[in-house]
Amino acid sequence: MKKLLASYGRDDEFRAVAEQIIEEEEGKNNKVLARTLRRTLEHGAARGDKARTLAPLIPFPHAASDFVERVEPEHTKGDLILSPRNAGVFAGLLQEYRRSDDIRRHGLPVRSKLLFCGPPGCGKTLCAEVFAAELGLPLFVVKLDSLISSYLGETASNVRKIFEFAQKQPCVLFLDEFDALARSRDDTGEHNELRRVVNSLLLFIDRIQPRGFLVAATNLDQSLDPAIWRRFDEVVWFDKPDRRMAERYLAMKFKNVSVAFEPRSVAASVDGFSYAEIERVCIQAIKAAIIGRRKQTTLDDFRAAVSDEKRRRSGNDRLSNAI
Numbered sequence: 001m002k003k004l005l006a007s008y009g010r011d012d013e014f015r016a017v018a019e020q021i022i023e024e025e026e027g028k029n030n031k032v033l034a035r036t037l038r039r040t041l042e043h044g045a046a047r048g049d050k051a052r053t054l055a056p057l058i059p060f061p062h063a064a065s066d067f068v069e070r071v072e073p074e075h076t077k078g079d080l081i082l083s084p085r086n087a088g089v090f091a092g093l094l095q096e097y098r099r100s101d102d103i104r105r106h107g108l109p110v111r112s113k114l115l116f117c118g119p120p121g122c123g124k125t126l127c128a129e130v131f132a133a134e135l136g137l138p139l140f141v142v143k144l145d146s147l148i149s150s151y152l153g154e155t156a157s158n159v160r161k162i163f164e165f166a167q168k169q170p171c172v173l174f175l176d177e178f179d180a181l182a183r184s185r186d187d188t189g190e191h192n193e194l195r196r197v198v199n200s201l202l203l204f205i206d207r208i209q210p211r212g213f214l215v216a217a218t219n220l221d222q223s224l225d226p227a228i229w230r231r232f233d234e235v236v237w238f239d240k241p242d243r244r245m246a247e248r249y250l251a252m253k254f255k256n257v258s259v260a261f262e263p264r265s266v267a268a269s270v271d272g273f274s275y276a277e278i279e280r281v282c283i284q285a286i287k288a289a290i291i292g293r294r295k296q297t298t299l300d301d302f303r304a305a306v307s308d309e310k311r312r313r314s315g316n317d318r319l320s321n322a323i
């Protein structure tokens with residue numbers, strides 16, 4: 001890192017040091033990071049625009065670090081199953097981002113505030129991570145729960161700092177569990193203070209023109225307040241997999257495993273499951289074979305894992321009914 005900073009302004013030297021860092025990361029098996037770094041380096045070089053290539057990385061406001069975390073993407077596009085419609089939405093957003101300078105020059109806005117909606121375990125968080133990696137942008141995850149409670153205290157200015165940061169630094173700012181905010185807005189009566197806080201957060205979201213993207217995720221759907229919807233340029237739905245998507249997902253999960261059945265053929269048995277639930281079933285089935293010291297995962301392993309997941313789900317239903 002020292003060498004990299006010392007080479008600032010000397011293109012050849014800078015490139016050599018950057019290549020060395022990338023190779024080191026490859027050597028450490030940090031493949032996603034290495035790939036992202038290489039893409040960023042090539043992208044900068046291809047633009048041939050010195051001033052922009054050497055734009056400084058703005059230090060992250062440390063005071064805000066309690067509720068913002070920089071996350072290093074661990075997943076790639078190959079780990080994410082997207083419906084054809086969503087794949088189209090993301091391809092469009094990527095293209096738009098890459099031509100954002102031209103679009104802005106024509107006086108037109110660039111879509112940069114996205115709302116991800118859908119039931120738990122259907123890829124909202126995963127997609128935010130993969131999206132950042134695809135863009136070659138750093139990912140900052142904001143923990144809304146702690147942010148709201150800290151906002152109630154004395155650290156209101158930290159919120160401003162986060163938004164100011166995202167306004168200057170190209171990044172993906174991810175507001176996970178956005179439900180916390182939506183729910184707080186519903187609260188009436190004694191929570192006036194909370195409401196004021198939430199409204200001012202919404203105002204920040206309104207005003208920000210991110211250099212990268214602001215992405216919020218929620219698993220509340222229809223009940224979401226229209227005042228929240230309209231602040232986003234794009235709303236993306238993450239649904240539970242239909243039969244065909246479940247087939248693709250099962251094939252992907254058993255890709256590197258020896259199985260005694262055709263993964264796609266068992267998709268019907270996970271109808272109505274989320275991706276996260278199907279993933280848990282696959283992991284359980286594979287583990288059963290390991291525990292039984294068998295080389296292959298069998299259909300029985302899979303079936304047992306499915307019924308175990310169903311048992312678990314009925315437990316969940318009972319829990320939520322009790323609440």
Ligand SMILES: Nc1ncnc2c1ncn2[C@@H]1O[C@H](COP(=O)(O)OP(=O)(O)OP(=O)(O)O)[C@@H](O)[C@H]1O
Nearest residue numbers: 079080081119120121122123124125126219275276
């Ligand atoms: N569309 C998908 N493609 C591939 N894997 C998925 C997908 N959706 C979920 N998964 C798997 O399930 C796990 C959990 O998904 P994720 O955290 O993205 O869900 P979420 O929609 O953010 O849920 P929550 O609303 O609970 O935050 C992922 O780490 C991944 O292993």
Ligand SMILES: [Mg+2]
Nearest residue numbers: 124125176217
């Ligand atoms: Mg999530």
